[in-house]
Amino acid sequence: MFVLSDTPSIANHFLREMRDIHIQKDRMRFRRNLERIGEIMAYEISKSFDYASEEIETPLTSTSALAPIGQPVIISVMRASLPFYNGFLNYFDQADSGFIGAFRDESQEEEITIQLGYHASPSVEGRVIILADPMLATGKSLVESIQTILSHGKPKHIHIAAIIAAPEGIQYLKENVSSSYSLWLGAIDEKLNHQSYIVPGLGDAGDLAFGPKL
Numbered sequence: 518m519f520v521l522s523d524t525p526s527i528a529n530h531f532l533r534e535m536r537d538i539h540i541q542k543d544r545m546r547f548r549r550n551l552e553r554i555g556e557i558m559a560y561e562i563s564k565s566f567d568y569a570s571e572e573i574e575t576p577l578t579s580t581s582a583l584a585p586i587g588q589p590v591i592i593s594v595m596r597a598s599l600p601f602y603n604g605f606l607n608y609f610d611q612a613d614s615g616f617i618g619a620f621r622d623e624s625q626e627e628e629i630t631i632q633l634g635y636h637a638s639p640s641v642e643g644r645v646i647i648l649a650d651p652m653l654a655t656g657k658s659l660v661e662s663i664q665t666i667l668s669h670g671k672p673k674h675i676h677i678a679a680i681i682a683a684p685e686g687i688q689y690l691k692e693n694v695s696s697s698y699s700l701w702l703g704a705i706d707e708k709l710n711h712q713s714y715i716v717p718g719l720g721d722a723g724d725l726a727f728g729p730k731l
């Protein structure tokens with residue numbers, strides 16, 4: 518498991534801005550920070566890819582440089598993931614993309630259920646998947662997204678990327694995902710509250726990025 522906040526870096530400043538109740542009112546900054554952390558995580562995940570040396574010609578001579586072997590499929594769990602996903606796409610600019618619509622039904626007091634909707638994806642068979650969702654709270658949105666992905670093929674590997682995670686969500690993934698995956702996180706927070714929001718967290722990422730939904 519990789520956690521960005523384990524290392525002092527500018528990523529912590531972006532996380533701080535996203536959590537701050539005053540700064541997060543600026544929706545454009547909030548979306549840009551989702552995207553910036555996506556970019557930083559893309560760079561970290563890129564260290565696990567395979568590369569081959571390729572001959573190139575500069576204006577002065579020929580030389581060789583590394584190029585990635587193959588491209589990942591980046592899958593965005595909408596809505597809140599869209600700017601985060603875009604950060605990955607900024608770096609893996611020739612990647613394939615998939616989209617899953619998932620939202621938490623919070624109307625039941627006791628338990629969160631997930632409503633899955635839109636699903637559009639290329640084949641995942643044998644592919645490296647980056648599944649991007651900024652919030653890992655109960656873990657149900659990610660587990661249901663992974664079940665959807667696995668019902669369409671067997672990926673080579675799944676990288677799960679989230680910005681803020683609750684320990685309960687990390688545990689839920691451990692108990693409910695049997696295929697091999699790596700977890701890339703911005704920070705691990707303290708707990709979920711009684712409405713299954715992450716504490717200290719940042720609030721509702723989708724609403725902060727795009728405004729409240731009906």
Ligand SMILES: O=P(O)(O)OC[C@H]1O[C@H](OP(=O)(O)OP(=O)(O)O)[C@H](O)[C@@H]1O
Pocket residue numbers: 594595596597598619620621622629631650651652653654655656657658659686713721722723724
């Ligand atoms: O781990 P979980 O308990 O499943 O919670 C995490 C989910 O909650 C948020 O989505 P939300 O349902 O708020 O939809 P939105 O992105 O459209 O706001 C977030 O984007 C995750 O997908």
Ligand SMILES: O=c1cc[nH]c(=O)[nH]1
Pocket residue numbers: 597652654713714715716718719720721722723
């Ligand atoms: O704290 C949380 C939990 C789920 N979804 C969010 O956007 N925030």
Ligand SMILES: [Mg+2]
Pocket residue numbers: 597721722723724
């Ligand atoms: Mg939301």
